[in-house]
Amino acid sequence: MLNKLKAMQDEFIQIRHEIHKNPEIGMCEFNTARIISDKLKEFGYEVYEGIANTGVVGVLKKGSSNKKIGLRADMDALYINENNQCEYKSKNEGLMHACGHDGHSASLLLAAKYLADCDFNGTINLIFQPAEEGRGGANAMINDGLFDRFSCDYIFGYHNLPSKDNKLFLLKKGAMMAGASSLKITIKGLGGHGSAPEKASDVMGAMANFILQASMICSRNIAAQNSAVITFGAALCGNESSFNILQDEALLLANIRTFSKEDRNIIYEQLENIAKAIEISSKVKITLEFNLIAEATINDDEAQKLAFSVACELFKEENCDENHLALMGSEDFSFMLDKVKGAYAFINNGNSAYLHDANYDYNDEILHLCAAYYVGVSLKYLQ
Structure with missing residues (x-):
């Protein structure tokens, strides 16, 4: 799986760069949502747009099982002037993807393309959420009927984490973030x-x-x-x-x-x-x-166990940490975890500038690894 995803990832690195070049603040992610919707339709998903204004959900059902899993990525940028001089530097003055949500969305799209050709038994709901950065996007989607329309037995998400740690996959039982x-x-x-x-x-x-x-x-x-x-x-x-x-x-x-x-x-x-x-x-x-x-981000024990077992199979146990220190940072994925059992993980972005820094950039080298995590939890649950 890792080799196949790596061979596929160039297309999605370009998508990530396009989103990075055109950052949009929470509840205004119209161009980002259009890119995501077009790709999901191309891959054969049922696509639902305009949830909480700019939210997108892609649904793929195979087989006869009633089992359902949710995968979530955020889409919004921040009010920060970018210092990076890369060719895909932000064109929107005062806005940049300083938290890696461009990479989160691109990795879920890569997972979406891979999953479209997989055999599984159940339903996968891909949730692209607007306005994570303190603007109420998770609650807005929930209040707009997210889990009434797209029910999930479990939901999973991740955030990239700039770190000198030699572990790739970082998880914790219970409270993961404040x-x-x-x-x-x-x-x-x-x-x-x-x-x-x-x-x-x-x-x-x-x-x-x-x-x-x-x-x-x-x-x-x-x-x-x-x-x-x-x-x-x-x-x-x-x-x-x-x-x-x-x-x-x-x-x-x-x-x-x-x-x-x-x-x-x-x-x-x-x-x-x-x-x-x-x-x-x-x-x-x-x-x-x-x-x-945001509420505290608290991982469900069953979901955490499933997530960690998948990570160990994909990345080897010595590269995974099941007892990572909880962070005082917050994440509005917590509101989704209040409604559905799930788990939130960190994936090491490498020794880069930290989140919300004008010099930060998502590491393209981890794109296929993050997609593999999304794919892995889906196939393991819906096998």
Whole structure:
């Protein structure tokens, strides 16, 4: 299989380069979706377009079995200016495939072409998802009837991972990636003159106090053996001319990551308690706006076992890691795993620039290996 896929992959490297050259942000992947749909039709799949705006599903059924498997790849790019000088460098100013979703889509298309000529008994649902990068694509597809229309017994996905690790295939039982929430904190009060603080609210002091107290939540409220983090990405209050002004409003932007809903709820509650206390002490009004970006990505035990056995057969056991460290990064494939048993894996991209870096590029040398993983889990389950 590996040799055949490698012999086939040049066509799909070119498709990957075409998608990379024309990156599209989440929910606007119209050209990418068209390329995918056209290829799936060429390979003989039933193709369903426009799911959650730009999502595509290709369906291939053979035999009489009711068994069904789902394979998922994401399609969207990021708001990043590309530094690479390759011939397929992004033509869209300010946008690039800095996370490898171009490679994910191309590898699933390669798997699709290979599977079209295979014998199996059941149904394969190929799911090309829009808007993974924090724009709600997985939930949008689910809410648009994804699993009602294309039911799956199991669903599998992967992400490339730049790494110096000598292992090719990386997997973990249970939580593979953290859940993530964004938080917008608005602090409002009475502005005034710097010489008369008693006549105004201390909005900036409240902001500083909130950051300081919030930074203690994880170390004093989350069990020591668990991992959680709160990161403040922006603190906005006043400007470079505000030497003698007590501001009337401040804005904080933060990110929260945990491996369980229970720990996330503890952090939410503690942040609300801190806000109430500071409102009293600083004469301000604090509004917290939480937005759940992704749940923790938790692999099902049965699906994880199937995925790892396939990887060992394909890549040899010494090249596979079944106990890889969980990452604090998040993945909205987690919402699909909430609905269907499944597993999410990492496949080593080599020692490249890291994800979301302007110098990152998906490694074409792993394209056929990633396709082989998709093919392998499908044929093993639908044998």
